[in-house]
Amino acid sequence: MARKIRVLIGKPGLDGHDRGAKTIAAVLRDHGMEVIYTGLHQTPGMIAETALQEDVDVVGLSILSGAHMTLFPRVRAELEKRGMGHVLLTGGGIIPQEDSEALEKEGFGKLFGPGTRTEDIALWIQSTMEDRWKNEEIQA
Amino acid sequence: MSDIKLAAERGKVSDARKVWEEAFQKARLRDAEFTTISGASLKPVYGPDDVDLDHDRDLGYPGTFPFTRGPHPTMYRGRLWTMRQFAGFGSAQQTNERFKFLLDHGQTGLSVAFDFPTLMGYDSDDEVSLGEVGQVGVAISSLADMETLMSGIPMDRVSTSMTINGPAPILLAFYIACGEKQGVDPAKLRGTVQNDILKEYQAQHAWLVGAEPALRMITDVMEYCSEHVPLWNTISISGYHIREAGSTAAQELAFTLANGMEYVRRGVAAGMDVDAFAPRLSFFFDAHLDFFEEIAKFRAARRIWARKLRDEFGAKDPRSWMIRFHTQTAGVSLTAQQPENNIVRTALEALSAVLGGTQSLHTNSMDETLALPTEKAVKIALRTQQVIAEETEVAHVADPLAGSYFVEAQTKRLEDEAEAYFREIEKRGGVVPAIEAGYIQREIHHSALAYQLAVEKGTKKVVGVNTYVEALDAKPEIDILRIDPAVEEAQRAGLVALRGKRDALGARRELDAIREACRSGDNLLERFIAAAHAYCTLGEIANVLRAEFGEYKEPMIL
Incomplete structure (x- = not known):
């Protein structure tokens, strides 16, 4: 595949747990993606701004603070404000299944919980982005 | 025993060894990686050749140098460990009810x-x-919240541990002021404030300002408490978060003790006598799943610290030499899949902490990979400790695994690995430069990644995750504690009311006094206590510190 998937891994809010975010960032890089990691304690606005500056295809949020129901919609709103509504917004963390189902229903990408294989996340991003690009080509 | 008989005995041992070696070479082994959870290779059996142990030099007795066998002569015959469950959620009112x-x-x-x-x-x-x-x-924004949190709990009789670091001196000030409001003399307060900022930069990542001003506030706390709050543990030097962030056992041990030694250096540099504050330093370790490696880690920690404090820092008071520590079972070892299995994991980890001689223990609840624990789950976790304490009879004998070839060899291995890290840190100019260069964070990250890949490759097994997987795992039938959004609303309203009610001028005067003390070098804890009484809020005080000292920026390691 010629085109490289560009991913932003973001840590929104005051949550300091970055083991998962850093692990995913390293694994996605090993799968040939361009990965940018925001670092800790980012506001939704900061994440969206970085997504815009770096022109990413995917934003993955890592949230272990229980604030996922607030933060996912806020990041999406900030992305839309910058004309980045098309970005694949996904993520993971300590998210009860009920909540991840609710968020997925609202159009967020798949959310990954504890015990997920990082490989599965990489493959999911790859196949989702390939499908999208194929559809774009057909429409073009 | 005569020499001839001894030689014969030796001959017998080596014969036995030969027989065993031959049998072992011929046997078929399971397809598994025989390493510790940290990846250290293990022999199939340990014997006298694996340990070079001088009893008095390396072990001693419980309560004697080098404290390998425990800090107290009686260990659990004198007093069982403190069963201390970490709790807090929602409002101060809700957490007060959970405490009760x-x-x-x-x-x-x-x-x-x-x-x-x-x-x-x-x-x-x-x-x-x-x-x-x-x-x-729990959300604590002012002394008023602290008063609610401790309402109906006699602060002169209960000991309280507060897990907070960046703003630790401010929360300690709220606690001291709250005691004063209950009529309790600060000299009677017992407890611990984590106050360990170095591991925040390394692993847990909740900070306020940069390392130098943060370390100054820590010495302010040590100084103030040695005079006014003498029963308080002014710092809990924590390996827990380092381990949870993905480190190996040796890294947890090494970075924690390196941080501890840095605090000692800072205290001495601030002009304090090492024996004036070292006895109030306490420690906090993780109890992970590798049973023997963990026990060895606890033993090695005590031995290293005793030698460093006596021989390198010149402490004279035996209480300065001994590590007293809290342990928490490994949150990272819990699985969202088949969550009831977490009860078993936690029990095994708790047992290693007890056999390792912990002074207090938190056992995790089975549902903590999903959300904060429910009351039922917390009760099972507490009962797990009570079963160990009351039913298994393991608490009667101090350091029961001493002399085990295997455990002694592991203890020595971890000690050696820790020493190697001390040298690496020194090469980089000490702990603070090593943090600023991202060295420690990078070491932890690499270990975390290696473990994750080992689990995904299947060389490290996790029941319910990569082995004995059940199809229905996706839907755990377990209740989840949810935080009502009304808590946030009520906190906001409470703060508005507080700011309207207090003496605004008095509050402003106290904030100005803090700004002054930041610049003059006067003791900040003393100022924070006065500000707490004036109902200055956490954020107001922290904003002064952020403005005066600047916020901390993490080095990027990826």
């Missing part, structure tokens, strides 16, 4: 978990706190 529930069920000390805004020094009504108030711990 735990005390009613036989818990012997309190341990406060704060929410992220509090951990980062923001008020509940700050914009950055949106959605996080009361989520992973």
Whole structure:
């Protein structure tokens, strides 16, 4: 595949747990993606701004603070404000299944919980982005 | 025994060894990686050749140098470990009720978990706190919240541990002021404030300002408490978060003790006598799943610290030499899949902490990979400790694994690996430069990644995750504790009311006095206590510190 998937891994809010975010960032890089990691304690606005500056295809949020129901919609709103509504917004963390189902229903990408294989996340991003690009080509 | 007989005995041993070696070479082995959970290789059996042990030099007796066998002569015959469950969620009112529930069920000390805004020094009504108030711990924005938290709990009789670091001196000030309001002399307060900023930069990542001003506030706390709050543990030097962030056992041991030695250096540099504050330093370790490696880690920690404090720092008071530590079972070892299995994991980890001689213990609840624990789950976790304490009879004998070839060899291995890290850190100019260069964070990250890949490759097994997987795992039938969004609303309203009610001029005067003390070098804890009484809020005080000292920026390691 010629085109490289560009991913932003973001840590929104005051949550300091970055083991998962850093692990995913390293694994996605090993799968040939361009990965940018925001670092800790980012506001939704900061994440969206970085997504815009770096022109990413995917934003993955890592949230272990229980604030996922607030933060996912806020990041999406900030992305839309910058004309980045098309970005694949996904993520993971300590998210009860009920909540991840609710968020997925609202159009967020798949959310990954504890015990997920990082490989599965990489493959999911790859196949989702390939499908999208194929559809774009057909429409073009 | 005669020489001839001894030689014969030796001959017998080596014959036996030969027989065993031959049999072992021929045998078929399981397809598994025979390493510790940290990846250290293991022999199939350990013997006298694997240990070079001088009893008096390396072990001693419980309560004697080098304290390998425990800090107290009686160990658990004198007193069982303190069963201390970390708790905190929602409002101060809700957490106060959970505390009373735990005390009613036989818990012997309190341990406060704060929410992220509090951990980062923001008020509940700050914009950055949106959605996080009361989520992973209790929201405490002022003395008023602390008064609610401790309401009906006699502060002169209960010991309280507070897990907070960046703003630790401010929360300690709230606690001292709250005691004064209850009529309790600060000299009677017992407990611990984590106050370990170095591991925040390395692993847990809840900070306020940079390392130098943060370390100054820590010495302010040590100084003030040695005079006014003498029973308080002014710092809990924590390996727990380092391990949870992905380190190996040896890294946890090494970085924690390196941090501890840095605090000692700072205290001495501030002009204190090492024996004036070292006895109030306490430690906090993780109890992970590798049973023997963990026991060895606890033993090695005591031995290393005793030698460093006596021989390198010249401490004279034996209480300065001995490590007393709290242990928490490994949160990272819990699985969202088949969560009931977590009860078993926690029990094994707790047993290693007890055999390792811990002074207090938190056992995790089975549902903590999903959310904060429910009352039922917390009760099972506490009962797990009670079963170990009351039914297994393991608490009668101090350091029961001493002399085991295997455990002694592991203890020595971990000690050697820790020493190697001390040299690496020194090469980089000490702990603070090593943090600023991202060295310690990078070491931890690499270990975390290696473990994750080992689990995905299947060389490290996790029941329910990569082996014995059940199809129905996706839907755990387990109740989840949810934080009502009304908590955030109530906190906001409470802060508005507080600011309207207090003596505004008095509050402003106290904030000015803090700014002055930042510049003059006067003791900041003393100022924070005065500000607490004037109902200055956490965020207001922290904002002065951020403005005066600047915020901390993490080095990027990826």
